[in-house]
Amino acid sequence: MKKNMKFIALLLIVSVVLSACTLKTKDESGESTTPSNNANVDQTPVDIELLGMSANEDDLNIVRDQLAKNGFNVKLNIQPDYGSFKTQEDAGNFDISLSSWTTVTGNPDYAVRSLFKTGGDYSILSDPEIDALIDEASTQTPEQYQDTYKRFEEALVFEKAYIAPLFNSIKSQAFNKEVLAADSVRISKSRSLPWEELEFTDTAKHGTDPLILQSTFPTLTSLDPIKGNDGSINIINTNLYVRLVNLTDDDKITSDGSLSLNHAIAEGNTEYYFILRDDINFAKVTDKKAVDSGERVGADDVIFSLNRAKDRNSVPDHRTYTLHEHINTVETVTDLAALDALKVSGSDETVRAALEKGLDVKISELVADKKDANNKEGKYQVVKLTTTTPFPQVLNYLAHQSAGIVSQKQVQAINTYDVENFDVNKDIPYGDQNTVTEGSQYNNTLYTSGPYILSHKNDYEATFYKNPAYMKGTEHEPRIENIKIKFIQDADSTLSALRSGEIHLFYGVSESKFDVVKGDSKLELQSIPSNAVSYLLFNTSNRPVAESADLRKAVLYSINQEEFITFYSGNKYKATSTLSPIVNTGLELKADAAKAKEHLNAYKASK
Template identity: 25%
Template structure:
């Protein structure tokens, strides 16, 4: 998702020593280059990786993922147990942990955060949308579909969660960065501005945010994990253009970068001063049909366009082979993947025939939204849109490409302003629920801030996904997810495009970096 206009200001940002450029820090610091700025720093109010990557350095969750995969391990909770019926979870919290403002982390803090998230009438449920909460827990307090009945304090260091029904991915969900625990006192001071003045228990403290430029964090000397973080300062540097960011890495102005052009990966491997990391593709890029708008209420139109998408061509031209064609909404290494689902092959004749059957033999004029900024699953959205446009033209579809920078783009598609839109998802927790329920369940087709941006409203799929959520029997869950994938493929609410292997580049001397499949990098473990 690269802006094609190479602005002078971007060039200067990428060049150290120039006015407006990065001043090299001679101290023990790490500069991380990325393609876009954060939206907010209150983790419950965001879904974008740029925001959550920063918040993971400031906050902690009750449980967390291991360094190399999505297996859950202790975080702010040292241990936990689940009742025989799967409906009561009890967490035993770490002692002597403090928030960055000096206030204690305890059971009261956990209860406060969850009540703030779940209750739309809570006095601190302010500052924006709390998207991930209803996505992962079936709605808000008072909704018939809400999973969490009550969160209560047992004693200062013990918290009990009582669920309305079992939730198979419950532990995996609460390990997600949106459910990090913030300082109640800091939130109460100004819940509207907390997203600009974050206070957690994490390895770094917030120092400064220069919008569309840098976010600076400093070491938390009282962090509860001894020996961490490894650096005294962590700086997130926004450089929207992939090439400019890569040049900044080669010149030594940044230490680590995401969102690189896949075609630059061979250069990294040949450069003795750099190293290349390859992140497992727990993601999907897709082409969404807005089913609230004609002609996408017609399944033959959706199926026709599905036949007009050349996935192999997209991978060859824009991913340098670092991707595989997507057939289902999530990658094949995850639980419950249905390998028997048949793909819509690239077949323009079949696409034309289906359009004719749908009553559009004379063609269609459509608007195709594409993001300007690079995403891990879609490094150049506008170029992919242009590639799709050429094949669409061959079947009689005239696609006008509409672009916007990432924050505006998200607002547009999540409020249903698009007809066709290139979008994607990087998995948060390694569970199929995080793809299928979040992206394709009718509960998440909200008017504002939708996660299901196709507004796909299948009652049959909904029943399967809720049943899969409501059991801890993994074999049963797998079968339910396989059935859901069959229906989704037939209904074609969107075209899964690719699962991308994400290249990440850094200086050769860096140690301790692992490209986690969630894209949640533990930068506090990186040293030189």
């Protein structure tokens, strides 16, 4: 009996010792942790809701399986289109959201500011450390900002786990080379496809046959360039509105094909000068056809457009103001001597000489009124933009669709509502997609400065016409009269439509379909490493992942990027953040099941 009592006492001692192992400890960062080999921690899988779109179902399934292996019970919330996806995301109906971002301006500040800075257009974060690092890097040269962006990635991904990177993608498109001339189809690392350069193999069809493209988004966020920055309108607004500068295919800034004939940066990197061309008028729609409005695109429109772009309160639901917050002033220059007195940054060349470079007629006079401009007589308009701090990256933002030039006269005539008291049920803003949608609300009031204008749309397709007053007689005049976009949400259906001739170009072919395209003799595939990164975004407001860095890190270290690369036959690349295609910080996320388990146990123990 005594032996039995001693045995029972020994069991009690062992039990007490084991139970002590479940006590929470603190790691060096102050976060709660629990040893991963603790057998007494609850082994019940942790519920987590993963939000995404049906177009990304393969990626969602890979993430689900990876999380399931590491102690999660994943609920998939798959939405059919971007509109319903955003509705769910905005409502906070997710723990993690499968997100993506393409740095369409080619500069690193764009890869982070809108997404992660407090108050950013698409940010759900509010972290002073993250904000400070974004602002610090924005004022630095490429040689300086690499270390700053490394510290940013360390904080964003590894210390706080606000995102979990999945992969960096290839940008690709396929087209019917029997229909389209191959040398007219451009693929750029960042810039959207320029429609004005596209040509049929049979040029006689330019005025008769429509070019047929495809999009997955039948609902357009807004045709006002500052009110949207997503896949539904980026390529559309890029072709509806001209900008002060463009990007080359390899992300260099150029005036080629833009509103400016040349541009120059003055000493100090806070003053930027643009000499404007005089051969673009705004297009408008009459009886569903494109006509010349008779109104020239000029300096007053540039000043109006950029001032509203930088002003958060210029329109309700402004989506792009953080891209332009470095703009201080925009004005017309009328003193020619001022251009002679200024030197180009890092050069002995004058700003005037830089602006005159390659012009058929040199500057004889600077005019304030766009109606007085006449480039053939040497009468030009010059716009001066001043930044709040030295900020050469401002040029990349001026190449973005949100810096598209709108008609001051037309936008002010339409936007007569009070911004503070805007009523979505009553007020109709400029660019509202309902005004171009066939039906009782159709009332197309667009004035577009770019090569095309949207005439009308329905749930199945959108019809665009060439701007009849866009750089006529130049190499940038649009070739094809009519472009249609078919709304096809399913990628497999889109590829079938391309192969059958229903559409002529598929913008954004999945890497898993490259072999199919290559095997079709009438198709040509174009691809280039892109600035697109896919990642998991954590809910930061109303779910457990918002409060627990351990829970977020358990997800982070469950992600195995190699499995995505294998699934896509090597046509994906590793990523650490949305910066990865632009800045090499040397940081890398590696899947670590032990770390995932450790952090998940720490989360459970803290509940």
